[in-house]
Amino acid sequence: MIEILRVFLFGFFAIFIGLFFMGIGRKIIARIQLRLGPPFYQAFLDVGKLFSRKSITHNFVMDLGMVMSLAGLVATMLFVPIAGHTAIKTSSNLIVIMYLMAIGYLGMAMAVAASGNPNATIGVSRALTMMLGYEVPFFTVMLGLIIINGTSSLELIANSQAGSILNWNMIKFPLGFIAAEIALQAMMGEKPFDAMIAPAEIASGPMVELSGKYLGLAFLTHAVSIFVETAIIVNLFMGGASNIFTFVLKQFEIYLITVIIEAVFPRFKIEQAVKFLWTVPMSIALLQLVLIVF
Amino acid sequence: MALGDKSVYSPLTTLKNLFKRPMTIKYPKEILRVFPKEGVSPNYRGLHTNDLEKCVGCAACQRICPFDAIEMKIIGQNEQGRAIKKPVVDYGRCSFCAFCVDVCPTNSLKMSRHYIYKIKTVKSLSAKDEVEFVKDKFRIMPDEKLGDDIGYNTGKAKKVLG
């Protein structure tokens, strides 16, 4: 019973922090654009409003896909250590995390394919192509870290960086950090890698057919994905944290970089994005790998 | 000219906007003062105002109105038994071009700086009745009510159209 409660608590915590980050991110982008912007709790209001709305569904597969995409990410979240706490303890969670993260997108792809809108289909095919793009450099960076630590457990990697700030992988392997940061930008689907959403091109892609509660679910999915992805980077490169507050603060620093890049760069076309991801971050990551191995 | 150059760092300089004052304001709480007068511009083309004493009911405004928004309403009879007419503006059609103000021979018709006009719709009405209701509410006979804040007017002698 306690175990189940614990799992729920982790899920709600991730959603809460994710939405909170989204709200602050919108505020920061607004200030860069010389606007006052919405209040920081706007994302909560949005989700609340969306869940109170009537919504249109096409068929059962669409419902299933939406829930699967949220559930996949929440499941990923359970394996991520948050300031020493993990919902489900395993010895090599990094690999599990990377596998489970794909489920989010696959669920979205299923929901969207069921809706039958060409804009949405193009959008989700772009999202899956983008996944192909960012996973290669990200896995390369991860491989380096796994080799040097001799383990694929996120906790152990985080613990190995304990002590002073100089022990952080961010300082020890700056090249790997840069490559992972670029890959993270694509992972979160922020500009310049937001070709899957692209309002001006494909009318918001996967979101075009979603209304009411489904859009609310997509919001929550995005919130959890923000939490999970920043948490992975914090564990890999910033040494985790001893308490939850420091952990969230570190996550926010990572998210801040993402938001700032999002505000000042336009989007790549999908083929340009994949080409970029396979050349620039990939070569940086490979260089790092070579430096680690030899 | 340095145009056509590109640099990854150039866009990042925009981040200094974070420390600048935003250009937007919280509207109902604070209001920007842009013009010499408080509020909208001194010769703003807002809702009409009409000095009913001065208005002779010549219907010049009705004839010039490009969108047929003005009609003359008979409000009574004078001593000779002739109808007294005053303009009624249909704000559903009005484009606020102010030609009626320009053309007014007595200068009685002016535009005020008020631009907010709100009505309460009655929810119990059927859709068709509601349309009629709103249509009716949009037809207003301009009078001196908004005369405290005159916007666009042609002054004493300066008439624009003839």
Next chain:
Amino acid sequence: MDAPSYMLTKIAEKDDLAVYELFFGPNHPGMHGNFGYVLEMIGTEIVKVRPNAGQLHRGFEKLMEQKLWVQNIALVPRICVVDPDPNEVAYCTAIEKIMGIEIPDRAKFIRTITLEMSRLTSFLMGMGALGAALGLYTPMYIMTADRDLILDLFEWLTGGRIYHIFNIPGGVRNDLPEGWVDRLNKVLDHLEKRLIEYDKILFENPIVHKRLKGLGYVSKEDAVRFGLTGPNLRASGNPYDVRVDDPYAAYAYLDVKVIIQEGGDALTRAVQVRIEFEETIKLIRQALKLMPEGEVRLNLGNLAMLKVPKGEAYAKVESSKGEFGYYVVSDGGMKPYRVAVRGPSLPAGLLLAQKHLPKMKIDDVAAWMGSLAICPPDIDK
């Protein structure tokens, strides 16, 4: 276009079910205005395009025959929302040409200044929209805020923010208010300072270069053949500007610099707008310096009863998107006999689209439209 995707398209063309229709507009975030393209697509590649115009058709040309000469002035600015002044000036100039009258010099200068201000607002909107089409919203928001400063000036001068309805046959409706010129100078200073920031965020952005380079290439001959005008024509290397070649208003007194660039792709067109924006600020400064004193309006009697003598005239005005032309025929009556409008977006929006959009990816459609500054209302006039 890289070979593999083209080959896939070639194979798929044989399959009937591979081709699907995608409505790009009128209800699409990438489309500005009530206009649309019906795209026949294979995958993400366009094979055929059908412009879906007419959503905004209000019958301007026919409507103008039903109204008095002066009433039409409230109607014409609606042909182009972002740049309404050229319409008014072109229509009034055509009437003045038929009547054979010369408006006072001060009126000419005021017309010039409002035209150039209108050009600034339109350029700001255009550059912002191009950024937004690429997903870069920051310049759009900043430019919209800056555009508002010019709209404030318009509101002060004319009483309206968007549709100024300011020019009438024989001049303009009122003189510049007190303190207006100082404010205009301040706004111009502000815009000049901001221009550096626009450069940094938009025109020096490497990804903007990557997206726009080589997109929608128009050769020097094609630009003339398709009838492109304005910045689009000059970006293809054709030195043509109505302000210089056939001056109207006060442009004969001013030193207008015609900027031409070779290149003809979307990036060149974007940079062209950027350079002309700078020139426009200089031009307003010049006009303010040379502005004479005097009347702003000829007394033509009661304009409501205006009768234009029998005759016809064509007046053209260089708007921010190209040449706006009004062909006005009068039979000597109270109303125009015929008014024909030449809009600058028609050649690009309808004709060039047929050439450029096929074989383009859907990614580029919005950016292509933004770079050509297509303003749909004047297609549907």
